[in-house]
Every structure is written in C-alpha cells, then in structure tokens.
Amino acid sequence: MGLLVVGSVAFDDLETPSGRRENILGGSASYFSLAASRLHPVQVVAVVGDDFGPEQDQVFQGRAIDLSGLIRRPGLSFHWKGEYGQDLNEATTLETHLNVFADFHPDLPASYRSASCLFLGNIDPVLQMDVVRQMTARPRWIALDTMNFWINGAREALLRVLKEVDILLVNEAEARSLTGERNLLKIYEKVQQLGPRFLVVKRGEYGVVLLTPQGHFLAPAFLLREVVDPTGAGDTFAGGFMGFLASAPDSDLETLKRAVLMGTVMASFTVEQFGTAGLESLTDNALHGRLDAMRELIHLSAR
C-alpha cells in the first residue's frame, strides 16, 4: 500500500545568487513525490491547471508515482515567486497566486484511501483534516508539515488535525510560533501535548533534529560546495524521510534515524540545482555514494 501525499504541484519563479528561473515545476507534492518514489510507491493528491502539460507530466512518468488523484482544472496552476539573498536559509516571497488551488478540495480515489502512510503537505489544515477523514484505515504513519500562515491564521483547525498526527515536521521558527517556546526540548514537550509523538525540526543548512519518546537524534546537513537553490529542500527531506519509513518494516528509533539521513541526503541533491532538476537526474549510485559520505561525516568509531 502506498505513501499518500497531499500538497501543491506548482510553477515557481525563482531568483537566487546563482541565477534565476521562470515557470519551473515546483510545489511540495512535486518535490516530495520525486524523492519518496525512489523508496516506496507514492500516490499524489493535488490540483493543477491546464498549464500543466506533457512537459510536466513527463517528470513524473517512469517513477512509482500514481497521479490518478491529481485533479486537472481549467485555469492556471498555483504559482509562487520568491528570491533568496546570500543567506540561503530563508526565501522572500514576492508573489503567491493560488489560481486553481484556491478552491481545491481533495477527493481521494478509492485506491488511495487505504494508503499505509500519509504525508499532509503544507496546505490549509482544514483540507489536511479532510484527507485524514477520507482514509478507510488508520495509516501506519501520519506526518504533517505546516507554516506560520496557518499557525497564526488557522490555529484551531491546525490543532484539530494535529491530534491525528504522529510526526510533526516543521522548521525551527514554525516550531517556536506553534508552541510559544524557544528551547527544542520544551517545544517537544508542548508538541506531544498537541498530539504528535514525534517531532522533526528542520534547520536548513544546520540540519535536522529528531525528537522521539525513545531518544533524540541530531543530524547535520550534508556539506556541499555549492547551494544553487534551496527551494524544495524541506519537501524533499520529507519525501526521503517518509519514503524510508513507508518502506521500512520497523518503526523504532534506529529506523527513524536512518529516515532522517535519507531525507537529508535527498535534500542535498535538490539544493544543488534549480527546482526539481537535482532529483530528476539523481542516480542510485549518486544517492548511495552520498549516503555513505554522510555516514562518514557523523561517524565515531566504537569506544
């Protein structure tokens, strides 16, 4: 049974210190599914406009990505325009056009409703809850991403859906505004009271913190010579992380740690090129080579 993702499939205009791109494929569900599908079959729920054509379709072809839940509507797809300064850790949003996304209502195909794992990408928490309610069986893992726009503007709805969630995946600023705490251990205590037993805090170039009832894990980001475009790094991380969990028989701390490393390494390929190019051209050799290199970067020999 598949790994279900609900999120956005979008077009992005990006400017970074390395250059600019217009109208390139983006959106949380795109990055997520390209990463996760290397590890486990993915089912996508999203909406696109009629600007989503064969060129975009083709990016998902030949991969374990089921697009039967991708709604195609007249009009334009979600469009985001953003830029990054020398500090690549944070994007400045210049324009957001919801377009067909404005009245998106996820309606899961029957084959999606028994997915084994569910990733609720960063969309309106009311829609995230809508997806949870359509599941006929409780997925093994439900993970959720969100952002300050929903934390501040749709808090009640967000708190409702969080009660259904196992893993909250957010960046440090989001974790802080959700809980009102600054310290990660205190943040984690508050998050557990809200529902999720697991917390993954994304810190951009400083890596990821995994907090679990069985223990915690601190993983740095992979050391790269060049970061071209950070867009999609968090969604790629989520894809690698959830793809690993969906494909793993176990759910213990060691499995979660390895999922974090997989997400970290996948994200390192995304940021080396604009948009989804790094994920599209990623080979198994490159992926496993970098997983080994990542292990070396954090490895201590036994005492």
Added chain:
Amino acid sequence: MGLLVVGSVAFDDLETPSGRRENILGGSASYFSLAASRLHPVQVVAVVGDDFGPEQDQVFQGRAIDLSGLIRRPGLSFHWKGEYGQDLNEATTLETHLNVFADFHPDLPASYRSASCLFLGNIDPVLQMDVVRQMTARPRWIALDTMNFWINGAREALLRVLKEVDILLVNEAEARSLTGERNLLKIYEKVQQLGPRFLVVKRGEYGVVLLTPQGHFLAPAFLLREVVDPTGAGDTFAGGFMGFLASAPDSDLETLKRAVLMGTVMASFTVEQFGTAGLESLTDNALHGRLDAMRELIHLSAR
C-alpha cells in the same frame, strides 16, 4: 609537558534573559584552563590587575593549572560588559576596558617554553606571534582563535601568525570575513592556503564543523533544556578540544573527532550557568554521563 594557553583573565558584567551578574570571573584563558585542566596540565599566560584576589585565585587552585605565567600588575584587570537577547547566539558588547591588558607583553617562564601544545587565545596577533617565537621547541599542536576586530584591523599580523598554526578555531562569521568565502568547503581551502591544515568552525547552538585533510566531521551542540549564559562557550570548547588533543597519544581524524565531542560537552556545562560556575562545579560523573548522552544523540548503529 603542558598545554600552554595565552589569553585573557578578566572580569565580566553580563546580562542575559536569565538574569545579570557583575564582576564575575571571565576571560578566554579562564574558561580554557578550567576545561582543559580536567584532561591535561595547563600553563596560563595572561595578565591581571590587583582586583584579582584570593577569591579568583581560589577558582584555579587544586586543579592542574600552572599560574606562574600569570602576570599581576597594579591597576584593574580586563573588564568586559555584554548582553544577550532571546537569540543567545550572539553577544552585544556594551563596554570593553582593557586596563592592565593594554600593555600586556607575554613573557613565558622557562618552564612554559617547551609546552607540548599551544593555544593562542583571541588576543592581538602580534602577541600571539610573540608567544610562538618564545617556544624553544615546536609544539605538537598550535591552535589559534581570533575575531573580526583582528581580522579586519590587524590582518597582516594575523596572516603572519597563521603560517605557524595547525588548527584555526573560529566562528562562522569570522571564517567568512577571514577568507571572503561563505561556503565551508571553500572557506577551508582558503584557510589551508593561509597555513592551518585543520579548521574548526564553531556554530553556537548548531554545533561544530571539523575540517581536516583526512575527512570532515559535523557535531551538533548538546541538547539542553536551559541556556543561561553563553559567555565562554567557545573558549570552553577550545579547552576541552585542546585538552583532549594534548592528552591523546594519536593525532588522527578519530582523535580529532573525539576532541570535538569533548569540547562540545564541556561547553554545554558552561552555558547552563553564569560565568565559570558550570565548569567549577563539574564532576567527572556528570562529564562522562553527558559524553555518553552526546554519543547517543549522534549515534547510528552499524549497517
């Protein structure tokens, strides 16, 4: 043979979100020697005024800290006043009074000149070079800390002393202004051209990056529930790191990694209390307990 440190022994006025303290013992050589002396005998070169009395002396007593190179002069000791906001990663300096430090000229006792390891704390690079020249034998390890004040204001002198140095220990902003690069791998290439074969980049709550010709190592900071006062964290790290290297028979990558962990864990005790209190009260049990906990936080089981 000892581990020689040249740096400041000072009085600090501190304000952090957790409270304020006035006239407490501080200075790079104080933190460094309290940390390092747990692992290896330390020899201190610094200057203090006549405000440095029995109360301060007593902090160093009963430890493997040789103060015969501590010059006592009429007048006041170096005094620093600083504050931290909610973001504890950076201090704002409110006042700096050099006092007797203004005409400090290190003059090493004969017993110091054959020290096996040397740490050049963050002082005028001309004085750092002065210390290097007084050594009768090349120490096994020479490490250097500096700051933007010297990088921008005494660049030539800094570049001269860097040629003698094995390990450069700086924070990320300092590494960037020294080299003009933002990317850590590019920074490391430039640093190697300046002399040091090893680079340790301190990232505050995000940990430490060790770059060596044999490979790199990324260590997170220890997860703490409460950070009370970050003052001295970098100097404590340096003390734990250099103390470990001085006491270790080997100089390989694995030894350097363990030195990084030791420095990281020592620093975690410093930031939990104001000033040197956390280091003064540190027990072997607490140190080893936290070293084990730190290993757990970054540990992956074998493949």
